[in-house]
Amino acid sequence: MTSGLTLTSVEAVPDGQVLYGRLLRRLIPFLLVCYVAAYLDRVNVGFAKLQMLNDLKFSETVYGLGAGVFFIGYALFEIPSNMIMVRTGPRVWIGRIMVTWGLVSAAMMFVTTPMSFYVLRFLLGVAEAGFIPAIVYYLTIWFPSSHRGKASAMFLAGIPLSGIIGGPVSGWIMTSFHTFHGLQGWQWMFLIEGLFATLLGVVCFFYLDNDVASAKWLTPAEKERITADIAAEARTKPLHSAREGLTSGRVWLLSGTYFFFTMGLYGISFWLPTIIRDSGVKDPLHVGLLTAIPYTGALIGMYLVGRSSDRMRERRWHLAVPALVGAIGLAVSVMVAQNTALALAALTVAAAGTLTCVPQFYTLAPSVLTGAAAAMGLALANSIGSIAGFISPYLLGWVKDATGSTGNGVLVLGATLLIGAALVFLNPARLVNR
Structure with missing residues (x-):
């Protein structure tokens, strides 16, 4: 692909820090906005739950099942989606994913029954399947491991940013547009946020490049430097083929580790508005504004840990310690659940630890995978993590219906973070600390 490129002089070799800084500025802001929309x-x-359950007379269990069934469709189509992506190229497939999920998300405004809720949530999972591993795979095309931790952390900052930006915006839409033109606030929220994702998907087709060679904004010397760095790194990785990405015991260990981390992640994501409301805050706009606080703490934690991980070239402790912090934060949030200020402080610690686990996990898998193995292995890990996304909200919904409190379910989620932290150390340091 780049065999025809040759450097004509030593002076033509680009400075690595400058070059990869340029790549970060070109790719990450747009991908970050896409991930904010996706998440x-x-x-x-x-947020819709704050109005929707009362309007449609849904129980907490119905909500939990509907929130979780998304991940059934997501898990079933994750690997097929990435297999198609390898053939079509990331640019077309990422754009296709965003257009279809945006349209399905907008269609959530038409939910009237539990069955229509389940079906649309399932279809949303099918539409979005493959998005995260496709982006992480896309980053492996452009960034060697020495720069990938920072790139991954910046991209996956979309998780807390969706809370910082999306929480207040969702609360504002639900409050300001409530009963506008005969539609409820939650219906307007689904419509507006879904169409925004669709628009971004169209932009993908024009903005993204499939690979380094097709990037017209890079010089030949810059292309050669990136390609050489990626190729040199690939020779040190043990897994290369698509079959190895699906069958290796090392990949299954990584997938199991991710399962336990995502249990905590989605527990926070789906239930944070409810936990804040149950502490005494009732107005949807105020709930949305308060959710921004834990996500701001998470954004800071993700950046600092990602930067430290790259600088020290150490991955395991930078993943295990945030998981431990997240578990402690969840446990304390249960103990002080009736005090809004203390509960919010504990949830901020929990969010900072739990959400930091995600970008740090995505520095582990590419350390042992390359090429097709990376695409398939990341898809497998994300599929198994998606099962946790189904179990986590359903478990919390069932516990709340059965006991009147989410506390015991939150403690279970904290325990899963501790299990994930322990599994991290089954990955040899010599493979992942790069």
Whole structure:
């Protein structure tokens, strides 16, 4: 692909820090906005719940099942989606994913029965399947591991940013547009946020490049430097083929680790608005504004840990410690649940620890995977993590219906973070600390 490129002089070799800084500025802001839209469309049902359950007479269990069934469709189509992506190229497939999930998300405004709720949430999972592993795979095309931790953390900052931006915006839409033209606030929220994702999907087709060679905004010397760095790194990785990405015991271990981390992640994502409301805050706009506080703490934590992980070239402790912090934060939030200020402080600690686990996990898998193995292995890990996304909200909904409190369910989620932290150390340091 780049065999025809040659450097004509030593002076032509680009400075690595400058070059990869340029790549970060070109790719990450747009991908970050896309991920904010994706994650918001996935979890905005947590805000819709504040009005929707009363309007449609849904129980907490119905909500929990509907929130979780998204991940059944997501898990079933994750690997097929990435297999198609390898053939079509990331640009077309990422754009297709965003257009279809945006349209399905907007269609959530038409939910009237539990069955229509389940069906549309399932279809939303099918539409979005493959998005995160496609982006993480896309980053492996452009960034060697020495720069990928920062790139991954910046991209996955979309999770807390969707809370910082999306929480207040969702609360504002639900409050300001309530009964406008005969539609409820939650219906307007689904429509507006879904169409925004669709628009971004169209932009993908024109803005993204499939690979380094097709990037017209890079010089030949810059292309050669990136390609050489990626190729040199690939020779040190043990897994290369698509079959290895699906069958290796090392990949299954990584997938199991991710399962336990996502249990905590989605517990926070789907239930944070409810937990804040149950502490005494009733207005949807105020709930939305308060959810921005834990996500701001998470954004700071993700940046600092990602930067430290790249600088020290250490991955395991930078993943295990945030998981431990997240578990402690969840446990304390249960103990002080009736005090809004203390509960919010504890949830901020929990969010900072739990959400930091996600970008740090995505520095582990590419350390042992390359090429087709990376695409398939990341898809497998995300599929198994998606099962946790189904179990987590359903478990909390069932516990709340059965006991009147989410506390015991939140403690279970904290325990899953501790299990994930322990599994991290089954990955040899010599493979992942790069």
